[in-house]
Amino acid sequence: MSNILELKDVWKVYDLGKIRIEVLKGVSLEIEKNDFVVILGPSGSGKSTLLNIMSCLDVPTSGSVHLEGSDVSALSEDELAQVRGRTIGFVFQQFNLLPHLTALENVTLPSIFQGVSKEERDRRARKHLDEVGLSDRLDHRPSELSGGEKQRVAIARSLVNNPHMIVADEPTGNVDSKTGRHIMEILQKLRDEEERTVIVVTHDRELRDFANKVVNIKDGEVDQDSKK
Numbered sequence: 001m002s003n004i005l006e007l008k009d010v011w012k013v014y015d016l017g018k019i020r021i022e023v024l025k026g027v028s029l030e031i032e033k034n035d036f037v038v039i040l041g042p043s044g045s046g047k048s049t050l051l052n053i054m055s056c057l058d059v060p061t062s063g064s065v066h067l068e069g070s071d072v073s074a075l076s077e078d079e080l081a082q083v084r085g086r087t088i089g090f091v092f093q094q095f096n097l098l099p100h101l102t103a104l105e106n107v108t109l110p111s112i113f114q115g116v117s118k119e120e121r122d123r124r125a126r127k128h129l130d131e132v133g134l135s136d137r138l139d140h141r142p143s144e145l146s147g148g149e150k151q152r153v154a155i156a157r158s159l160v161n162n163p164h165m166i167v168a169d170e171p172t173g174n175v176d177s178k179t180g181r182h183i184m185e186i187l188q189k190l191r192d193e194e195e196r197t198v199i200v201v202t203h204d205r206e207l208r209d210f211a212n213k214v215v216n217i218k219d220g221e222v223d224q225d226s227k228k
């Protein structure tokens, strides 16, 4: 089976007493290993909710999610955290770097929790910062970096546990469009060279060019799903 991820009839519903909010309404999707997926939709359409479920940050109200063949739709918090640490690298719109740590320290952080030795952590972090073109910024703190550089640090951090899948929620949302394209090119290179699966959520329709699979989402439903 070459699917890394399979969602079947996934619903996410919030029951707020008087009102019931149906955020995802029966989403089914298959993502193959080494796909570059762009999930497109307007603000409020359910993109982040969907990505969180795809990346084990959240569980569906009903329906199933299989990641690398295992059912992850009903795992406990601890089990989900373990799957995330082993399999998935995360990139966020707001970068989520720790302000008092250097670029190198920020990148090593996720590997501390995986029990990797200090030498190995530093070696990996330097390698990944080099891959994103930031070898000369190792000792800079986030406040001393541009938006694009911060996002490149965040991409290097997402790679440090050698994930099979990278997920990015609006990774270009806080940078100008030229820098945004550069960020997408780096993600594309990681996918092409390292056989990783990359999933990007965005409201920016221009970014569909980077994908081999585009998923359009509207009001919590997959409107159109096309593969190049």
Ligand SMILES: Nc1ncnc2c1ncn2[C@@H]1O[C@H](COP(=O)(O)OP(=O)(O)O)[C@@H](O)[C@H]1O
Pocket: 014, 021, 023, 041, 042, 043, 044, 045, 046, 047, 048, 049, 050
């Ligand atoms: N915890 C929650 N409780 C209630 N409603 C939520 C919750 N999280 C998200 N929503 C609602 O779900 C809808 C989709 O949100 P989201 O997935 O963040 O959309 P997008 O990322 O496409 O902007 C929104 O209307 C939002 O208000």
Ligand SMILES: [Mg+2]
Pocket: 047, 048, 049, 169
């Ligand atoms: Mg969102």
